[in-house]
Amino acid sequence: MMNSPICSMLDIEFPLLAFSHCRDVVAAVSKAGGMGVFGAVNLSPERLREELDWIDAHADGKPYGVDLIVPNKFAGKGEKLDTGRLIDSIPQEHKDFASGILAEHDIATDELDRTRGISGNFARNLRAEGAASSLEVAFEYPIKLIANALGVPPQVMLDLGKQHGVPVAALVGAKEHAVAQVNAGVDILVVAGGEAGGHCGDVSTMVLIPEVARALKEVGADTPILAAGGITTGEQMAAAIAMGAAGAWCGSVWLTTAEAETNPVVKEKMLAASSRDTVRSRSRTGKPSRQLRSPWTDAWEGEDAPEPLPMPLQSMVSEPALRQIDKLSQSGHQGAKDLATYWVGQGVGLMNQPLSSGQVVQQFKEEFAEAFERLSASLGD
Amino acid sequence: MMNSPICSMLDIEFPLLAFSHCRDVVAAVSKAGGMGVFGAVNLSPERLREELDWIDAHADGKPYGVDLIVPNKFAGKGEKLDTGRLIDSIPQEHKDFASGILAEHDIATDELDRTRGISGNFARNLRAEGAASSLEVAFEYPIKLIANALGVPPQVMLDLGKQHGVPVAALVGAKEHAVAQVNAGVDILVVAGGEAGGHCGDVSTMVLIPEVARALKEVGADTPILAAGGITTGEQMAAAIAMGAAGAWCGSVWLTTAEAETNPVVKEKMLAASSRDTVRSRSRTGKPSRQLRSPWTDAWEGEDAPEPLPMPLQSMVSEPALRQIDKLSQSGHQGAKDLATYWVGQGVGLMNQPLSSGQVVQQFKEEFAEAFERLSASLGD
Incomplete structure (x- = not known):
């Protein structure tokens, strides 16, 4: 076991956390000595139970966690989401623009089902009562970590964590948010730089990690930091620990593993991509996310291009189109293959080999050791 | 002396390079065990000689370097710059927009001298013959490094370096450029992430350093890498070395030192700024630069806002206004104080204390040692 507060808090050997929507990745990383954290935001309580049953049966008793999202602000919060009314409020310009891209790539747009732009479960989970029922399910299992990916966790999450002795983690992208999270009672901070895949801020990991570490020190907090954003290799993880992190939180690196359910067309693109092949854009969800x-x-x-709409309207424009692209690309449609995309961080430039999740963890360990040797050797005599 | 190819190549104790337009910073960093690199792009050969005379007299025999810029593409390259014709080609919209910002901040715009948008020396140095005369001056001095900040160095620079036994460094912001530079015969790569102040790409330092290190390994090159972009502390320098760099190249961190000639108003702003107080924008020069x-x-x-113009036209819009802002801000004009800005990287969020350049070097050494201890301790037993 490494000497890290993350290892002792989570009872793991190597402080590498794997955020994934794929249960196979979660179990494999936990078994390899890291910790898998299952991203459950799009699931109903029933489906979440199924997935956690599977993970629990396949993780060989190793610790695993669950990640949920409860944002503080979005269109329609607090009221039952009226999908029909939301669809009506999408400007025709945006629908036409999305359809136009598809048409240019020989994709018919008459079958797009806009009601599925955001899933009912997603909408449900974004409301406090929905999140609460997912939380209840999560705590039926022997989870060792519960994480909230957007904003300060709701009080019910903090309370349940305390009650079950499960650390609560929260994702932040700015120094100011980090201090607010610590004050709210979060146990672990996932500090994510702007090179991260998915929703992200614009301060880089190299700057944000030491900035947050120093800010916590100033307020006398010893909350451990998991570094996130662009980290897909062991030498980057070592670098983050040298700068004050206690471990790493990675999402992108698992997308090209054997276990991942990533669209194979996108997997191939990711393995071939350089770090310059991502873009931070509001076009998918309305908020900046890297793809x-x-x-x-x-x-x-x-x-x-029209200005992206606020959440969740932009998703109702983009997701039906991207779902169609995904489906057609996998049946060999060239236009769809060209258009296919998914969230990924700049670290995609370092993901060049198809590996199993266990092999990724092993490679992290080796690269970590090499990085330490390199730094150690630089000190000379 | 640390065990780094940079230390042995440059005959320095600590592989920290300081890019600065201020001769005092250059001499101070060299004396403190790092190496100052004098940014000479805006100077005539006569002024460059004066500055290098001073540095040579004040560096106590310690090694120092010179940095020049010879871009490969910009409007008017290869012909004598016709400033009048260039001024005529600036759209009225851009002039009005710049004047409008000033007017909103109570700054009269009738005194703006657009002919000084780009200095004659800058323009001269951007042409091959101009760069050659600056190079000749540089090589009259016992410089230990010559750097080119944009694109592959011209052959004359590579030849003079070889002839004088002086390593030639070049700045890159992408893996592909790094390999091209090595193939062209560059001795040291300054690999700069998108968090850097001034002109920069958009791949972060945390991703770019290992990506370039791996690319060089693949082509069998052992060209040392100086990590740049967002690095203003010793733990970041240690992180970069853990990821495969041989040292660090920093610009922003010297701007708030006692020696720096930075506008005091801007110095104060920088000391108070967080990492989110910078922007990567084309509005100053026409190319993306962080400010x-x-x-x-x-x-x-x-x-x-109008779309920024190509180089060097946008500078002819922005520089006269920014010069006026700088001047008035230092005499206490509130509108000018508000508007005042300068190039700086995201690492500005870690620059919170007014220190001397020597103190900065000393602090880097201490933070570097602490970072190594932190990483070492994480390995446990």
Whole structure:
């Protein structure tokens, strides 16, 4: 076991956390000495139970965690989401623009089902009562970590964590938010730089980690930091620990593993991509999120593209189109293959080999050791 | 002396390089065990000689270097710059927009001298013959490093370096450029992430350093890497070395030192700024460069702002205004104080104390040692 507060808090050997929507990745990373954290935001309580049953049966008794999202602000919060009314409020310009991109790539747009732009479960989980029922399910299992990926966790999450002796983690992208989270009672901070895949701020990991570490020191907090954003290798994890993190939280690196359910077309693109092949754009959800570049994202970055809509409206424009692209790309449709994209961080430039999740953990350990040797050797005599 | 190829190549104790337009910073860093590199792009050969005379007399025999810029593409390259014709080609919209920002901040615009948008020396140095005369001056001195900050160094620079036994360094912001530079014969790569102040790409330091290190390994090159972009502390330098760099190249951190000739108003702003107070924008030079945010940069990022012009036209819009802002801000003009800005990286969030350049070097050494201890301790037993 490494000497890290993360290892002792979570009872793991190597302080590498794997955020994944794929239960196979979660179990494999936990078994390899890290910890899998299951991303459950799109699931009903029933489906979550199924997935956690499976993970619990396949993790060989190793610790695992669950990640939920409860944002503080979005259109329609607090009231039952009226999908029909939301669809009506999408400007025709946006629908036409999305359809136009598809049409240019020989994809028929008459089958797009906009009601599925945001899933009912997603909408449900974004409301406090929905999140609470998912939380209840999560705590039926012997989870060792519960994480909230957006904003300060709701009090019910903090309370349940305390009651069950389960650390509560929260994701932050700015120094100011980190201090607010610590004051709210969060046990672990996932500090994510702007190179991260998915929703992200714009301060880089290299700056944000020491900035947050120093800010916590100033307020006398010893909350451990998991570094996130662009980290897909062991030498980056070592670098983060040298700068004051207690471990790493990675999402992108698992997307190209054997276990991942990533669209194979996108997997191939990711393995071939350099770090310059991502874009931080509001075109997918309405908030800035980093994605693999494709003609789809390029079109939305173009000068004639309409301004992305606020959450959740932009998802209702983009998701039906991207779901169609995903489906067609896997049946060999060339236009769809070209357009296919998914969230990924700049670390995609370092993901060049198809590996199993266990092999990724092993490689992290080796690269970590090499990085330490390199730094140690630099000190000379 | 640390065990780094940079230390042995440059005959320095600590592989920390200081890029600065201020001769006092250059001499102070060299004396403190790092190496000062004098940024000479705006100087005539005569002025460069004066500055290097001073540095040579004040560096106590310690090694120092010179940095020049010879870009490969910009408007008017290869022909004598016709400033009058260039001024005529600036759209009225851009002049009006810049004047409008000043007017909103109670700054009269009738005294702006657009002919000084780019200095004659800058223009001269951007042409091959101009760069050659600056190079000749540089090599009259016992410099230990010559650097080119944009693109592959011209052959004359590579030849003079070889002839004088002086390593030639070049700045890169992408893996592909790094390999091209090595193939061209560059001795040291300054690999700069998108968090850097001034002109920068958009791949973060945390991703770019290991990506370039791996790319060089693949082509069998052992060219040492100086990590740049956001690095203003010793733990970040240690992190970069853990990831495969041989040292660090820093610019921003010297701007708030006692020796720096930075506008005191801007110095104060930088000491108070967080990492989120910078913006990567084309509004100053026409190419993306990272600057301290102010109402000036905010205005150019606004929806009603005109698209920035190509180099060097945008500088002819921005520089006369910014020069006026600088001047008035130092005499206490409130509008000018508000607008004042300068290039700086995201690492500004870690620059919170006014220190001397020598103290900065000393602090880097201490933080570096602490970072090593932290990483070492994480390995446990």
